Amino acid sequence: MQRTLTGEVVEHIGKQVMIEGWLHKKRLLGGLSFIMVRDRKGVTQVVVEDKDEVEKLRALQIGTVLRVEGTVAKEERAPGGAEIHDAKLEVMVPVLEAPPIEIDKPLDHKPENLETLLDNRVVGLRNLRETAIFKIQDRVLEGARRYFYKNGFTEMKTPKLLAKPTEGGAELFTMDYFGKTASLAQSAQFYKQIMVGVFERVFEMGGTYRAEPSSTTRHMTEYVTIDCEMGFVTFDELREFAHGLLKSVIDFVWEECPAELKLWDARKPLMSDKAVSITMAKVHELYELATKEVIHDKKDLTPAEEKWICEYAKKNLGTEAVFVTEWPASSMKFYHRKTEGNETMCDRSDFLFRGVEIMTCPMRENRYDVLIAQMKEQGLDEIEEGYQAYLSAFKYGLPPHGGFGWGLERTTQKILGLNNVKEATLFPRDINRLAP
């Protein structure tokens, strides 16, 4: 008999079906038993009436792999609106020990229980509320790709094994590479700029590695960045693109994952139609006015300001995602572009979403000679082998361009309102954790 998926059982009311999946829940009530069977489409309730079949279930634990045959009956209160009656069970793989973590009740996500959650990840991910996080993450990736493709981008795969750090040398993992030293990529920065010369618009969704020596709620040593870079754009167009990307991904997730979002009581973020930008000076001014607190270092935003301005934008500007513009040149990397007509500023914006920065979104300096001058200003030597290939992209013509790196896990976290970025990572890595 052909397998029916749990999500499609309701289409066979009154008929005989066979389902395969995991024993997800069991309730044995004397002569009558209810079980839930889980497969990739969700769960189906099965009513087991036959005494021998109930007996079979007694010693079996959650996780047991079952094949179930029975008749489909309409049942509004059951998941999917139907259940299976007169079930005959076949045990495909017995599980005889109870799992080390709850699979059929929501798991505790309190900070003090994070380590337990992660230690038992392999089995804990089978909990439908955990599964939902990563179903949504898959949709973030796919939603972003659809937006990139609609806008003429090409996907690229760039190397993560590098001879030289792409930028700076701090927090770098290094390894022996046949007698030389290789490092792990901290960003796709140089490659994505190089590829603007080839495809004009490129994206990548790949691993990023930082030897971050502390364990925080926001940092990991390995994470996925949705990287993109686009040529022939203005600074305004770049921000509009980034805003459109986030908005489009959010719409896509809310369209595709209603059940998963409901498990987390996720509220859809308010997003304006067009990008909303506020200058950093204005953020300081508004914040000081509202809180009576004085900001001494006006060259950056404090975490409190980041939170506050997002709340402000939500209440007053109709959006939970806002760009902060007009950054001082002192905050720039050598490859950022200074503002035309005002060399003390740079064309950088930070994109804040629900209280945290999710992307730095700057324009790049595309003129070869200016770029070299900026490298010298920052004490970098353009002769160094690691820069030569990168610089040749500029020497042989690169148009004005900009881009950003967007954290996949942090975005998933903020969509669902999770405390820690590690909760939105299948198998997270930090200073203390290299397994499972």
Place this chain on the structure above:
Amino acid sequence: MQRTLTGEVVEHIGKQVMIEGWLHKKRLLGGLSFIMVRDRKGVTQVVVEDKDEVEKLRALQIGTVLRVEGTVAKEERAPGGAEIHDAKLEVMVPVLEAPPIEIDKPLDHKPENLETLLDNRVVGLRNLRETAIFKIQDRVLEGARRYFYKNGFTEMKTPKLLAKPTEGGAELFTMDYFGKTASLAQSAQFYKQIMVGVFERVFEMGGTYRAEPSSTTRHMTEYVTIDCEMGFVTFDELREFAHGLLKSVIDFVWEECPAELKLWDARKPLMSDKAVSITMAKVHELYELATKEVIHDKKDLTPAEEKWICEYAKKNLGTEAVFVTEWPASSMKFYHRKTEGNETMCDRSDFLFRGVEIMTCPMRENRYDVLIAQMKEQGLDEIEEGYQAYLSAFKYGLPPHGGFGWGLERTTQKILGLNNVKEATLFPRDINRLAP
């Protein structure tokens, strides 16, 4: 004036347009000049009549970034069926030195010129014939994703920083990880099996790292694997799925990339509707009969046999992709499944395409106790920390499952008929190469 992309110029015949892009080719003929301007959609021919404008071009080299305004005229012989007349040029970024490698003529792909090709990769990728390789690679990725999604798969992102080798310890990159030792993932094997317990069907397209100590036409130290794993399948269904994936990706590439394929005179691979499988014994028999050569080690295929059987299948079985089945148990990894009823064999198949193996496609042992026995047979200790999490997926119930890892670059290479896998890699890595 709004920018028109080169591919859309033909839609504006008789009208004024503005294009932006790179000077891709120039031919100055006294009073009349022809140039090609390249952007992400291809190239457009521009006729420059005005003397001052021709003069402007004289010192400018290929790669110069231009803004061109002019009138569109129908011209069958020009790329895209139209060209721009009465052009006014604005130099956005001048290039004053000729590029170190040809951009407007096909590049030499002879083995002896590979190093030159790769040393000049940053600029050489702007050659349209090189660009075509990676446009096709993007379509392989997207074509595979569409097939996975159509078949109920979920994308996952698994860590590449590991505490323990996923399998064996040879050819492993290792690094200091805050005083511990981390290694780079040689495969997503353990994680994708674990994730069968969560999503039933999963895929990933991620980096794979092998400290391969030789430079060959088939091996690199970093490459992209299209990994997948599926639960509740039979061995036959698994091969059918893999065959369908390849066939579907090939159809997609041929639909999406006619121009790019033409640049390489790529011939569409012959693919049967259903998977074709031949036993290893039969391959030996057919090969010996045809070549009069004796195969002494009948437990594996020789490279000559792999080539020969693909040719045979093309001529006699209507396919250029064929599975070789019935492998001896001595060829198996501890997590492969032995054949039911014949413990000397295992449920492994190798998928050969155009003369090379592109995937090993085996079923996994899903029974906890049998898996542990197989680990012991191979001298592995299940108590070792690195295996405990993996084994817990089995202990708490995994259904019969199988999967494969599919090399992205090797597949792109074989689609186009390239000599070396590095030609199908943006920035390849091997024992001698860690840059650009």
